[in-house]
Amino acid sequence: MAKIGLFLARRLVKAAIILFFIVLINFALIRAAPGDPASVMAGEAGASDERYVELLRQRFGLDEPLHTQMFIYVTSVFQGDLGYSYRQGRNVSALILERLPATLLLTVTAFVFALAMGVLLGTLAAMKVGRWADTAITTLALISYATPLFWLGLMLILLFSVQLGWLPSFGFESVGAGFTGIDRMLDVAAHMVLPVLTLGLFYMAVYTRLTRSSILEIHDMDFVKTARSKGVTEGKVMVFHVLRNAILPVITFAGFQAGHLIGGSILVETVFAWPGIGRLAFNALLQRDYQVLLGVFVVTSILVLLFNIITDLLYTIVDPRIEVE
Amino acid sequence: MTTSEQAVLALRDLSVSLPPGGDRPLAVDQVTFSVAREEILCIVGESGSGKSMVAHAIMGLLPEPYVKVAGGSARLNGENLFTMSRARQRAVRGIGMGMIFQEPMTALNPLMRVGEQIEEALKLHSRLDSRGRRARVLELLQDVGLPNPGDLRRSYPFRLSGGQRQRVMIAIALALEPDLLIADEPTTALDVTTQKQILDLIRKVQTACGMGVIFITHDFGVVAEIATSVAVMQHGKCVEYGSADTVLNRPEHPYTRELIAAVPHYIEHREDFTPKGQALLKAEAVRKVFRVGSGFLRRGRELVAADNVSLSIHPGETVGVVGESGSGKSTLGRCIVGLHKADGGRIVFQGTDLVGLSRKRFRPFRKDVQMIFQDPYASLNPRYRVADIISQGPIAFGTPRKQAHARAEELLELVGLDPSAARRFPHEFSGGQRQRISIARALALDPKLLIADEPVSALDVSVQTQVLDLLDDIRHQLGLSMLFITHDLRVAAQVCDTIAVMQTGRIVELGSCRDVFSRPQHEYTRTLLDAIPGQGWEIPKDLRHLRADRARRPRELSQ
Numbered sequence: 001m002a003k004i005g006l007f008l009a010r011r012l013v014k015a016a017i018i019l020f021f022i023v024l025i026n027f028a029l030i031r032a033a034p035g036d037p038a039s040v041m042a043g044e045a046g047a048s049d050e051r052y053v054e055l056l057r058q059r060f061g062l063d064e065p066l067h068t069q070m071f072i073y074v075t076s077v078f079q080g081d082l083g084y085s086y087r088q089g090r091n092v093s094a095l096i097l098e099r100l101p102a103t104l105l106l107t108v109t110a111f112v113f114a115l116a117m118g119v120l121l122g123t124l125a126a127m128k129v130g131r132w133a134d135t136a137i138t139t140l141a142l143i144s145y146a147t148p149l150f151w152l153g154l155m156l157i158l159l160f161s162v163q164l165g166w167l168p169s170f171g172f173e174s175v176g177a178g179f180t181g182i183d184r185m186l187d188v189a190a191h192m193v194l195p196v197l198t199l200g201l202f203y204m205a206v207y208t209r210l211t212r213s214s215i216l217e218i219h220d221m222d223f224v225k226t227a228r229s230k231g232v233t234e235g236k237v238m239v240f241h242v243l244r245n246a247i248l249p250v251i252t253f254a255g256f257q258a259g260h261l262i263g264g265s266i267l268v269e270t271v272f273a274w275p276g277i278g279r280l281a282f283n284a285l286l287q288r289d290y291q292v293l294l295g296v297f298v299v300t301s302i303l304v305l306l307f308n309i310i311t312d313l314l315y316t317i318v319d320p321r322i323e324v325e
Numbered sequence: 326m327t328t329s330e331q332a333v334l335a336l337r338d339l340s341v342s343l344p345p346g347g348d349r350p351l352a353v354d355q356v357t358f359s360v361a362r363e364e365i366l367c368i369v370g371e372s373g374s375g376k377s378m379v380a381h382a383i384m385g386l387l388p389e390p391y392v393k394v395a396g397g398s399a400r401l402n403g404e405n406l407f408t409m410s411r412a413r414q415r416a417v418r419g420i421g422m423g424m425i426f427q428e429p430m431t432a433l434n435p436l437m438r439v440g441e442q443i444e445e446a447l448k449l450h451s452r453l454d455s456r457g458r459r460a461r462v463l464e465l466l467q468d469v470g471l472p473n474p475g476d477l478r479r480s481y482p483f484r485l486s487g488g489q490r491q492r493v494m495i496a497i498a499l500a501l502e503p504d505l506l507i508a509d510e511p512t513t514a515l516d517v518t519t520q521k522q523i524l525d526l527i528r529k530v531q532t533a534c535g536m537g538v539i540f541i542t543h544d545f546g547v548v549a550e551i552a553t554s555v556a557v558m559q560h561g562k563c564v565e566y567g568s569a570d571t572v573l574n575r576p577e578h579p580y581t582r583e584l585i586a587a588v589p590h591y592i593e594h595r596e597d598f599t600p601k602g603q604a605l606l607k608a609e610a611v612r613k614v615f616r617v618g619s620g621f622l623r624r625g626r627e628l629v630a631a632d633n634v635s636l637s638i639h640p641g642e643t644v645g646v647v648g649e650s651g652s653g654k655s656t657l658g659r660c661i662v663g664l665h666k667a668d669g670g671r672i673v674f675q676g677t678d679l680v681g682l683s684r685k686r687f688r689p690f691r692k693d694v695q696m697i698f699q700d701p702y703a704s705l706n707p708r709y710r711v712a713d714i715i716s717q718g719p720i721a722f723g724t725p726r727k728q729a730h731a732r733a734e735e736l737l738e739l740v741g742l743d744p745s746a747a748r749r750f751p752h753e754f755s756g757g758q759r760q761r762i763s764i765a766r767a768l769a770l771d772p773k774l775l776i777a778d779e780p781v782s783a784l785d786v787s788v789q790t791q792v793l794d795l796l797d798d799i800r801h802q803l804g805l806s807m808l809f810i811t812h813d814l815r816v817a818a819q820v821c822d823t824i825a826v827m828q829t830g831r832i833v834e835l836g837s838c839r840d841v842f843s844r845p846q847h848e849y850t851r852t853l854l855d856a857i858p859g860q861g862w863e864i865p866k867d868l869r870h871l872r873a874d875r876a877r878r879p880r881e882l883s884q
Contacts, residue, residue: 222432225386230446230497231419244436320481321435 008309015305022301023077023294027070030290038062040288060086077298083291085284092295096277100299102172103276107265109192110200115254117200118207123243125208126215137208144205153198153271160194167193170273195272199265203257207250214246221245248319255311259304332359333504333537334383334422338397341378341387341561352378352392354561358554360505360537365528367548367569368541369584370558371785376541379558380507383539384424385414402504419450423498427510429490433482439466439493440478446500465496469526487650488519492526499530506531507539512547516649516812521856524551543786545588546815549573549859557581574865586868587790589815597837598822600639605675605806606661606694606774607637612669613656630656632830634670638774643800643807645821645838647814647853653830654810658776661808662696663687674774692722695767699779701759705751711737711762712747718770729769736765740795757788761795768799775800775807781816793820814857818842826850 038056042049057063061072076083082092125137161169168191173179179187218224219242227241269278277296284292316322341353353375360366370376381387383399383406399406401421406414426432433442440462447458459478466474469492482490491511498506508527512520528551531538542548548555548569555572557565557580565578576582613631631653638644646654659665661672663679672679674690682690695718698704705714715736716729724732734744740761751759760780767775777796781789797820800807811817817824817838824841826834826849834847845851 220388222426222428223434225426226424226432226442226494226497227434227445228386229384229418229424230500231415231417231449232445233415233449240437241434245434319436321483 004313007313011309011312015309018305019298019301020074020078023074023298024070026294026297026301027073030294031066073294082295082298085289085292087287087289088292092291095280095292096295096299099275099277099280102274103265103269103278105188106192106195106268106274106276107199110196110265111203111254111257113196114200114203114257115207115250118204119211119247119250121204122208122211123215123238125212126219127238129212129216134212138212141205141208144201145209147201149198149202149267150271152201153194153268156194156198157271167191169194172275195268195274198271199268206253206257210250210253211246214249215242218242218246248315251311251315251318255307255314258307258311332361332400333364333402334539335359335400336379336383336397337399339379339382339394339399340396341375341382342393342395344391349561351395351561353382355397356556356558356561356563357397358556358563358566360539362504362535362537363531365531365538365540365551365553367552367555368539368558369543369545369548369555371543371584371787373560374558375561376558377509378561380424380509380539380541384418384422384507386424416450419446420501421503422505422507423501423503424507425491425494425498425509425511428514429487429494429511430514432494433490435482438479438481439485442482443493443497443500446497450501461500462496465500466493468499468530469493469496470522471496486519487515488522491515491519491523495523495526495530499534502534503536505537505539507541509541510543511540513542513544517814517856517858518649518852520547520858524858527551544858545573545585545786546857546859546862549862557584573862576865576868582868583787585864587787588864589786589790589793589813589819590864597839598639598642600642602640603675604637605640605642606808607673608657608661608670609635609673610670611635611657611660611667611672611680613653613660613665614668629830631660631667634827634830634832636825636832636835638806638808640773640806641800641804642823643809643821645809645811645817645824646827647811647817647824648827649812649853651829652827654812654827655778656830657827658696658778658808658810661774662694662776663691664696692718692770693773694776695770695772695774696776696778697760697763697767697780700783701756701763702783704763705759705766707751709750710747711749711751714751714762715747715766715769718766722770732769733765736768737762739768739799740765741791755788756784757792760784760788760792764792764796764799768803773806775805776810777807778810779812780809782811782813789816796820814842814853826853 038053038060042053042056054063061069064072073083080093082096084090085092085095088095121137121141125134128134157169160167171191173184173187173191224237224241227237232241265274265276266278266282268274269276270282273279277299281293281296283289284296336359337357338355339353339357340351340355343350343352356375356379358366368376368379378387378392382394383401385406387393394407397407401417404417406417409417433439440459443462443465444458447453447461451458451461453461462478463474466477471477471489471492477485482493485493494511506527511527512523515523524547527538527540530536540547540551552569552573554568555566556563557572557578559580565572565576565581572581573585576585611631611634612629615628615630617626617628634653634657636644636646646657648654656665660667661679667680670680674693677690679687679690709717712730712733715733716724716726719729719732720726730747734747737744737746742758742761742765746754746758746762751762754762760783763780780796781792784792793816796807799805809817809821821838824834824836824838825832826841826847828849834841834845834850836846841850842854845854
């Protein structure tokens with residue numbers, strides 16, 4: 001237990017250092033883009049004269065030298081303050097927190113869906129290798145793998161919403177329907193089907209291929225032969241000897257995907273008008289709302305770092321050969 | 326030999342078919358033999374002879390449907406293994422027979438505790454409750470000579486050494502006291518001292534339970550050590566079958582005779598080497614430390630691979646470095662070639678200390694010291710033609726392309742291959758041929774010193790002899806010096822003038838080949854020599870001359 005504590009402490013220190021550089025780089029990158037928020041706001045207000053822009057700059061602290069601005073920003077981030085969005089007139093933290101649940105609901109569901117289906121299909125394909133079931137699954141995986149997300153999303157909407165009318169095409173829930181309890185949950189679930197499919201299919205395909213090839217590889221290994229020579233039944237050989245080992249690379253990749261849970265959904269949230277972080281970031285980008293954009297970056301970076309630590313920890317539990325030192 | 330009525334296993338006309346398009350239609354062609362209680366039958370043959378297929382067919386572990394039993398019967402205690410139901414087969418596999426595999430490193434499930442893996446068999450086939458099973462697991466671990474069974478039961482395989490893992494495998498195979506134990510090259514991947522222990526163990530458990538044993542091997546030393554009867558296989562057929570005494574001492578089939586003649590052994594008639602002039606290479610107190618598991622914010626622990634190693638190689642001398650895995654013998658070789666940077670000491674090559682030379686200043690010496698690697702399958706770039714592989718070095722040192730290619734063809738001829746091999750790719754060659762290409766590659770730069778790191782340990786015995794003879798031949802022709810790294814004392818005895826015995830990073834004994842073998846000084850050297858299998862057996866006199874003949878005609882014999 002002490003070992004795990006030490007491991008966590010060390011990883012957290014590392015993560016903090018990495019986060020510091022991420023914040024720095026993000027800040028520099030955003031400032032490298034042409035056009036500052038003051039001129040955009042002034043332009044939108046229809047008053048683009050120099051003095052007004054200058055006034056706005058002073059108010060937002062944009063007239064300070066860049067390194068001072070950077071210093072102020074970084075210190076406030078590490079104090080937990082992500083800044084204030086003048087466009088929205090609200091705290092960035094509040095904005096992000098408000099949108100976070102919708103995004104997490106979407107991405108976590110997609111993650112679980114992709115993982116469960118991927119491992120299942122991959123195992124099936126490996127067990128029926130070379131037969132029609134394998135061919136069908138591999139083809140499905142290949143198609144899901146190769147289709148661009150946004151196109152898939154649009155096609156799903158066309159088919160299930162426009163043509164068949166089975167599922168809603170956008171939003172988090174039916175506006176003004178006033179559902180409560182179970183009804184509301186069902187309503188949200190119906191809204192989730194298409195975005196989850198769109199987001200999850202790609203990863204499902206990845207897991208399917210990964211599981212399939214991993215199982216095929218493990219299947220010929222000596223310890224599987226050992227198990228058979230003990231007279232273990234085929235089903236048990238598959239679950240306890242093959243699958244247990246074959247799942248390791250899948251976990252590696254799942255950790256990688258988990259890091260993308262927040263950032264990866266921008267496209268899907270835009271296509272399906274899902275009120276999450278992705279859309280927040282997208283709109284912030286269009287409006288040059290630096291504080292919000294930077295805030296989203298910080299939050300997603302923290303999540304990526306966190307999931308990396310969790311994956312590593314999980315790995316030490318699943319695979320006794322990897323130790324926390 | 327016993328009649329089939331008393332036999333534990335009676336194999337009759339076993340044939341195993343390969344998928345169409347293989348190099349032959351039958352992997353195993355009408356093999357017949359039987360194993361009685363307390364009998365150890367050794368199946369001997371080279372890779373591809375089908376000896377493992379026989380074992381897998383008996384165990385029902387063939388990769389069906391691609392490879393399957395095509396005919397014949399195998400009766401275990403009178404019951405035909407090939408016609409019984411799958412469920413019965415599984416039961417028989419646990420209770421009637423057990424199997425041990427060649428590679429102990431991969432034969433255990435890495436994610437399951439050792440105890441669980443032994444218990445699995447008990448769970449399936451015995452009526453023991455969990456307490457009874459645990460007691461039996463502890464008893465088995467004790468029986469196979471593992472220390473601390475209580476703790477070991479709960480550890481994972483990666484914590485165990487190769488020898489320990491092989492003991493666990495034996496424990497698994499013995500869990501239900503089978504009548505037949507099949508051991509598929511169980512000691513090939515092990516060090517010589519561990520091999521001896523495992524052989525002793527197998528013999529011990531065999532006498533204790535009165536099992537019949539099928540022992541597959543390519544090593545006649547091992548055969549001489551344990552066999553009561555021997556079956557020799559070639560191209561899927563059993564070419565000779567008889568008692569150990571007959572096959573070892575009065576072999577009849579030409580293939581058996583060839584195999585026995587190829588067994589490496591100390592050649593008495595060779596003269597001792599007398600060093601003349603200055604040493605070509607002098608290593609003084611070489612030290613190499615590896616840091617394991619270090620990283621950002623972490624120091625890791627230190628592993629001393631070579632410590633205070635000193636030896637010298639004179640022009641024309643072959644120095645053998647002998648030791649078990651982890652003794653630091655390869656590290657030493659790599660330090661001399663400059664693949665590792667030594668952390669201390671001096672490596673003086675013709676008056677220049679190579680340790681501490683910058684990359685650029687080291688470069689001219691790369692020509693003079695060349696290396697031959699162990700695995701001929703991994704040491705040649707599969708995307709390059711043989712001509713390019715061989716001439717890459719000279720071209721890098723400024724030889725015109727055309728000239729280098731012409732030289733490559735000459736070298737191929739020198740190592741006993743056809744010059745037309747230059748236009749082909751490595752995968753078109755067998756292991757022995759690839760090792761010849763590796764030698765040609767090493768020779769392309771006209772080196773003064775060759776470092777041969779286990780150059781024959783991945784090869785079959787008959788091919789091994791050819792490559793050793795070739796190396797010896799070339800060395801004399803070109804007046805090369807050689808550092809010959811090997812774990813096999815018999816091989817070292819055959820080619821080396823001087824032998825350095827290494828143990829845990831240090832040289833514990835250094836002397837002429839004759840002295841080391843006839844008057845070993847260090848305890849460890851004696852242990853190593855003592856562990857050579859089959860010492861009581863001498864290669865029949867009429868077969869010894871065969872060896873001398875073959876060395877002179879490498880071309881015809883290059884398979």
